[in-house]
Amino acid sequence: MExxxxxxxIRAFGMIAEKLGADCLDLDSIPTTEVLRGYLYQQFPELEKMKFGIAINKKLVSGNQPIPNEAEVALLPPFSGG
Incomplete structure (x- = not known):
């Protein structure tokens, strides 16, 4: 069986990219946004103190969402401005 x-x-922007030390990551076996947050908090504990949005294939999502295979996931810092 294969x-x-x-x-x-993963594409990270702004302060989040600074905390990751990279603006792009390739990850395996991350089925949902909840699992993704858990992984990120474990690898990069400073992220737990930050609020950030998650977009899957250029669509902003909230709550726990499935992440399709080969998806592009963006980690978006809080937006400010006027």
Whole structure:
């Protein structure tokens, strides 16, 4: 039986990219936004203090959402401005 890998591309912006030390990550086996947040908080504890939005394939999502295979996930810092 073939092992199917669930791959996603993470793009980080602003302060979040600074905390990650990169603006792009490739991750495996992240099925939902809840699992993604858990992974990020474990790897980058400073992110727990930050509010950030998550967009999947250029659509902003809230709550726990499934992340499709090969999705592009953006981590968006809070927006400010007028």
């Amino acid at each position: 092992m199917v890998t669930h791959r996603i591309k």
